[in-house]
Amino acid sequence: MDDHDFLAERFETHRTQLRAVAYRMLGSLSEADDAVQEAWLRLSRSDSEAIDNLGGWLTTVVGRVCLDMLRSRTSRREEPMDVRLPEPIVSGVDTVDPEHQALLADSVGLALLVVLETLAPAERLAFVLHDMFAVPFEEIAPVVGRTPAATRQLASRARRRIQGSTPVPDADLGRQRVAVDAFLTAARGGDFEALVAVLDPDVVARSDSGTLRPGSVVRGAAAVAGQAITYARLAEVARPALVNGAAGVVEIAGGRALAVMAFTVTGGRIAEINILTDPERLDRLDLTVPNA
Structure with a gap:
């Protein structure tokens, strides 16, 4: 050598x-x-x-x-x-890539x-x-x-x-998933009250759409719930995933990712949602998410 x-x-x-x-x-x-x-x-x-x-x-x-x-x-x-969101690290709910584990060793959540x-x-x-x-x-x-x-x-x-x-997330991944699943179910059904119930009163939702149009920040349970109902069609194509080691979803339609959503769950309620919809950045991600 x-x-x-x-x-x-x-x-x-x-x-x-x-x-x-x-x-x-x-x-x-x-x-x-x-x-x-x-x-x-x-x-x-x-x-x-x-x-x-x-x-x-x-x-x-x-x-x-x-x-x-x-x-x-x-x-x-x-x-x-x-609004500029970082590039998320996405894994399937049951399998985390060893390289991803190393990157997230000290619980670097998207928040x-x-x-x-x-x-x-x-x-x-x-x-x-x-x-x-x-x-x-x-x-x-x-x-x-x-x-x-x-x-x-x-x-x-x-x-x-x-x-x-930075809100401190619940350590129990199962508890995180319960809150995220409740959010998606309520969004699909257009259930405003159920959405508000699963959201922290001071919840913050950010979206990064890239350079094509400006991103946005929405604050408060009522405003975030209303936005979730408006975009309920995305909830219909949501698949569970781990996003930076926490419960999240990838929304896929026609074989292409439409969005990655990262949730911060605190005390059983969703305190923060970060949504990446920039098509250029989504295309660069390695989305190892199951088809079902």
């Missing part, structure tokens, strides 16, 4: 964690893979013998690459300014990723690297161009926003 092959083998032992870091930073599996590939290119051009902690070095490199990608995304204004999307790039980096992957602030500081103390403040601001904005 030559030096290049040996280095590639060492890199592969860190790929899973690097992809997890990049997914939390970018909210996109395809962009995460691009960031990991860029980290490999930078490693292959570096003096690897001078790197004492390869895993730590690669993690900060991926963080730097993701930071640049986030800043570039913002400067080009590629994304809709009102958390939605809040991460609202953070400034440097805040997101500080929070993800420190709070999720235990990277010391002294190692993060050079990446964001701040002192360790200032970097700690970035993570603290991000943490406060996340703690105040």
